[in-house]
Amino acid sequence: TVAGKIINADLFMAYGAVGGNDYLEFAPGFNADLGTGKNDIQGGLSTLRVTDTILRTHASQNLPSVWKHTQDNQSGGSAVTHHGLIILGVGNTSSPAVTPSTTTRWEVRSNTQMYDGGINWGTDWTLDVANGISLISDTTYEQTLGPHVSFGDQRNDDIGAKLTKTGTGKLMIARGGVQGYAPGAVLEIQQGEVEFNSNPTQTAPTYYTSSASGQNLDVTVASSSAVTFHSYSWPTPTNWNNAADTRVNNQHEVKSINSSGTITLGGLSDYTPRGVDLTTPLVIAETAGLSDAFLEVSGDVILGATSTFNLYLNASDASDSYQMLVNGTLSQAGLLNIIDAGSLTTGVYDLFDATTFSGNFTLVLPNGMDGSYNPINGVLTIAEVPEPTMIALLSGGVIMLARRRR
Secondary structure, three states, X not given: OOOOEHHHOOOXXXXXXXXXXXXXXXXXXXXXXXXXXXOEOOOEOOEEEEEOOEEEEOOHHHOOOEEEEEEOOOOOOEEEEXXXXXXXXXXXXXXXXXOOOOOOEEEEOOOOEEEOXXXXXXXXXXXXXXXXXXEEEOOXXXXXXXOOOOEEEOOOOOXXXXXXXXXXXXXXXXXXXXXXOOOOOEEEEOOEEEEEOOOOOOOOOHHHHOOOOOXXXXXXXXXXXXXXXXXXXXXXXXXXXXXXXXXXXXXXXXOEEEEOOEEEEXXXXXXXXXXXXXXXXXXXXXXXXXXXXXXXXXXXXXXXXXXXXXXXXXXXXXXXXXXXXXEEEEEEOOEEEEEEOOOOOOEEXXXXXXXXXXXXXXXXXXXXXXXXXXXXXOEEEEOOOOOHHHHHHHHHHHHHHHHHHO
């Protein structure tokens, strides 16, 4: 990729044999960016397509993204951004005939890796993140300058493509990241965790992910795996070709969920998006609370017997109409684990709203709390919580009664 504007970027392509074990591996010391900062733009490797090949990376500096000039859509002047793109498999396509096998694979090894470029795909591929590390998609800085990057499936037909997550490490979509998934897109979490800190359905503008927009993502979670939908607030002002800002804090939207593993709704990420030098944390405070996240599903939610649904809850949530909306069937099973977000108390909480309810959870409440869950309408009732002194007196009374019976 030559130094200059984004439009001057050339595509570096690695095509392997279908069904083979060809691989492209970057040594830990390889640095894709030849420049050192905004005032030293030298070009480098900024756009990479990998098809039927194993991509193996060991450090953030391996990942294709470089300092380059862009066009500031707000003022019409020149700006500088750190920009890159990784395309897995065949990109934006409507022809199944060109779909390669599922041997396209990205192996994240050795170190946690942060990528500020786009990660796009149009055919099935596998992401394998090693134990104890993460792949962090953090495009926050790019969003402030007239962004050209996103995370998602770019296929523009109704077939969609599947991302299979393996390895016991984590895939994190950082706060401020734009996502988009085409109809039929699937995220299958076989191992490890996927953590969402922005909405999986960001519909404006469709420029970011070609025609990929709408509530299209089907999520499946295996018994040894987890998906987390964190509370979040957008950290940057919109600069989407002057499009209207339709973003909503704390919102997560998907098409369906089928889980035998762990789902967490709420809580906050321990990762802070990067600032202008890509190493210093962005100084924009997180304003979301632990229990502010809410999840909207356009289809069904199926929870298996081995599943756990962790839900952060606060006293203020008693006024909410739902924490998860299911415009289909909510099949309840496994554990419903309520986590005190700081001020949980007695009251009636509308946890779930669904077109149809079936099954039931095993309810787990924080220590010292009593209550019940109604599986017919998704309502949790927390009864009066005894004061510590009352608990001690009650305990003493039980002991005294037992002695009398002797």
